[in-house]
Amino acid sequence: MQQSEAIVLAMFGTTVESALQDLLAIQATVKEAYPKTPVTITFTSNQIRRIWHQRAADPHYLAQHPGIPEEILHIQGILATIANLQDQGYVRQVVQPTHIVPAEEFHDLASYVRGLGSIQTMKPRWRPFQTIGLGRPLLGAYSLKHAYADDIRIAAQTLASDAELARSRDAALVYMGHGNHYFPSGGLYLEFAARMRELYPDVLTLIGTVESFPTLDEVMESLHQHQVRRVLLKPFLIVAGDHAVNDLVGDEEDSWQSTLRREGFEVMAEVRGLGPQVASIFVAHVAEAAAEAGVELR
Structure with missing residues (x-):
């Protein structure tokens, strides 16, 4: 058959x-x-x-x-x-x-x-x-x-190695998500970051998006509030594609890496997709x- x-x-x-x-x-x-x-x-x-x-x-x-x-x-x-x-x-x-x-x-x-x-x-x-x-x-x-909050917690538990890497470098963990101008996905991203901070309280985990809320400016405001000077960047994207190699760590002045460095942060990057x-x-x-x-x- x-x-x-x-x-x-x-x-x-x-x-x-x-x-x-x-x-x-x-x-x-x-x-x-x-x-x-x-x-x-x-x-x-x-x-x-x-x-x-x-x-x-x-x-x-x-x-x-x-x-x-x-x-x-x-x-x-x-x-x-x-x-x-x-x-x-x-x-x-x-x-x-x-x-x-x-x-x-x-x-x-x-x-x-x-x-x-x-x-x-x-x-x-x-x-x-x-x-x-x-x-x-x-x-x-x-x-x-299926409660979405359970899925978010499972994702945060699965990404324990990201928190460990940031911890080993004495850095805050900053994710770049994609976002969407027409869909309110920011709350899900923020809840994910909150679960990461709950599970790994010795690592400050923040997330921003390329196209919507929260923005990089809001991430930097949180970094300043917590008096963080060292940052580990990581794409919160399935693939380390165009957004990761250009928007996140590109040489252009408006990339996240360039912007954070201009603000006085020491920046490291882990350019790997989540896949x-x-x-x-x-x-x-x-x-x-x-x-x-x-x-x-x-």
Whole structure:
């Protein structure tokens, strides 16, 4: 009997080659947990997919980057990915986002999944999907079954090594999140930072965002209030992509590293994406989404 279950990892994506390892680490961890179930990657960013498709058609680029997986070069969007799996007989799917907060990208993804799962046919046996489950982002989502605060605490517990690294350098730990101008995700970031300070009280953990609240200015105000002079910067992003290498530690005057140094802070940086650190959390979210959807993964 042909297997009908599959897992789709819905990632924002990245165009930075070195950052792909953060995404592939998540896929590898999920595959290890479910070795008999296909685990497919999709990128939810239209722009990022277009760039990879352009690169896939560029012989010069391919010659310079021979190690890029075909799955990345020909990466598909969520609708195409789910549809292609369905066409192969995978009518019971679990879609797991690797987004950090339930903001714009997650809401769009949830809309796609709900729409596909609601398709009815005249004869029920010809419905395209038996079920499609949807997992939660890293810091949770609106749910009556899973308290988002528990997800935030689990994330903080999982990132204990970040606090230990800051402690070893006698520095405050400052994360850079992404944020969104149109979605109030700042409260989730602030609650995460509060849980970090609760779990690791000897390390001052703060978080700011690139695009919304809290800002770097607000982070610096807190650093001044606590009379901190040494700072460890770390991206609170799944990948150490463009925001990490440019906005966080770039040589430009407005990067976080440059700005903090102008303010008199001694700045160190750990430019690693969260992907490998939090992959186990996404495995747990896959398992919970599958159980709720009645999908047995192997």
